[in-house]
Amino acid sequence: MxxxxxxxxxxxxxxxxxxxxxxxxxxxxxxxxxxxxxxxxxxxxxxxxxxxxxASMEDIVAAVALEGFAHLAETLARARTDAVDPLTALRRVAHSFRRFAVDNPALYDAMFARSSQLTFAQESTATPMVHAFAELRTAVADALGHDDVDTLTEVLWAALHGLATLGRGGRLRPGLDDQRVDLLVDQFVSAHAAGPRTAP
Known part of the structure; x- marks a missing residue:
């Protein structure tokens, strides 16, 4: 060397x-x-x-966040690829996302709550962030076959983030986390499995 x-x-x-x-x-x-x-x-x-x-504490937090996105991508990939069918994969991915947030609170905050120079949904978005979103997107695409998969994935991501954040903060009734995720996935699939809605 x-x-x-x-x-x-x-x-x-x-x-x-x-x-x-x-x-x-x-x-x-x-x-x-x-x-x-x-x-x-x-x-x-x-x-x-x-x-x-x-250069700053913000840079350190961003480095922690990027490790978190890599870990999240691996977690979602395992949940998705171990499933027996696309709907089960989507459900497993949704539950895995919520559990990741609960099991890694400071890491999750670095990824989603703290101010950071990291950019989402841009050409400059870091690879671990792209991979994490791609795992969720693949689960949505496989289960729904929708025309606008990116938007649907963003909506599901936002809903899961809301459930995880409110649950962690004690803003929701305890002991119902899994039921809420199941309800979210069921309603999501029911509303969008047939493809995009047409305007009246």
Whole structure:
């Protein structure tokens, strides 16, 4: 291994350590506890070292979010490909999305709630984000065969996000999370399986 390769590998390892420490700290204590000062203490590197890898806390949160989207894409892919038919796949993907949000609250907040320079639905959208959306889109397309799959996927994504966020925040009656997701998928399929509605 050349000296340059060693330097690049060490740099990548430090960057990964910073991202991992930020996520772990956020999951334990919330994102308000994640500061460059606290991170430098956690990983035993000085703040200037942090700034060699990330220009700001926002950049660190964005890096955590991108890891989250990659994880979400893998989670949805497993749910979709393990299903026996397209409708079951869509249902499994919907449940997996909600469980991901509940099981990874700080990660989910980095992805969807915190201010970030990450852009959605643009040519510049990062690959992990594209892949996460594509998994949900594929489940919708396979189950519904609709003309406007992108819009339908956005609507389902928004509805699942709403259920997950309200449920996590204690705004919905407890113990009914699975029933709500099943109802959402049933109503969604019932309303759109036949294709786009025509104007009256």
């Amino acid at each position: 050349s000296g340059e390769e060693r330097v690049q590998r060490e740099r990548a390892a430090r960057r990964a350590m910073i991202v991992s420490a930020a996520r772990d700290l956020a999951e334990k204590e919330g994102w308000d506890a994640v500061t460059t000062r606290r991170l430098s203490t956690e990983i035993e590197y000085s703040q200037p070292v942090l700034y060699k890898h990330f």
